[in-house]
Amino acid sequence: MTVLITGGAGYIGSHMALALRDAGEPAVVLDDLSTGFREAVPEGVPLVVGDVADEALVLRTLATHQIDTVAHFAARIVVSESVRDPLGAYAANTCKTRALLGALVAADVKRFIFSSTAAVYGLEPPTPTAETAPCDPASPYGASKLMTERMLRDVSAAHGLSYVTLRYFNVAGADPQLRSGQRSPGASNLITLAARASLGLNDGLQIFGTDLPTPDGTGVRDYIHVSDLADAHVAALRHLRAGGSGGLTLNCGYGFGYSVREVIAAVGRAAGRELAAVERPRRAGDPYVSIADASRIRETLSWTPRRDDLDLIVADALRWERFCWTEKARRPESSGRRA
Ligand code: WQD
16 A cells, blocks of 8 residues: 655655655655755655646556555745736645545545645634634635635535545754754745744745734744644545545644744744844735644644744754755755755
């Protein structure tokens, strides 16, 4: 039994590939390398380069590798890009997933793990946010993921597909052994930007909004370590293989949050020097607070996070950035791509 990881050359998918390899579970990656990196796929894990909506390719891959479960990470995840190009977001995240599911139904593959997002909840959900909270996505990105969640429910009912939908809160950090991390030069998430700022790799740091209704006026997020998130996928796989039927929707977060100022202070501590940041107006469409009610995943999957500490997350992110930077300095010919 082998797991097909779509988007396994990307940030989160590559950590899933590592987690499966560490657990001795065979896996294959399918990635079109549009935003992923060949070198992110761990050694020993085969890479099929192609599109999740290429039915012939998917059917061939399912048969060749005896796939029993698909973990679907491949997506366009940049919220601002989805606002500029909503049809692109729906095409990549909803239509292509529809095509992938068509192939799975045709090949009688019965298990599916889906990467969804806290962005399905919208701007002002009750906090902490449980899976039962109303969904009202504020971006095409969130809507494209919510539509797929809905599609999965119907496909499950009609075709007996068992699935786990994981709604990610703010994913950060890097593999503690530095085998993978955030490789995208354009990554825009706070912890990556702060880590890069501390190394002088970008033009400094900005705080978007200092007058929010939060304890220190800045946005609060539930940051989850990417390796803990990968472990949650392995737990979801075990649940499905143990006979978990129907569908499960689970938040992936720790249940507590940190403000932008707290994150910047933590990166400063890890870097050994205080980080300067320019205060800017709040960003349109940013929730003030996003914190998971994370009880369901702990109860249903017996998932216990191992790196649920902001200082650990930030330290791993910073070590990864430093590692990439030294690699890059050593190999200037590869400067088009990080690490
Ligand atoms: C975190 C906080 C910013 C950058 C996004 C998506 C979400 C999910 C994760 C995929 C906010 C503030 C940020 C900066 C700052 N994606 N900030 N200065 O926006 O919470 O979530 O990524 O599933 O759907 O919306 O993440 O890291 O951009 O921001 O002050 O330079 O940091 O305003 O309060 P966000 P983020």
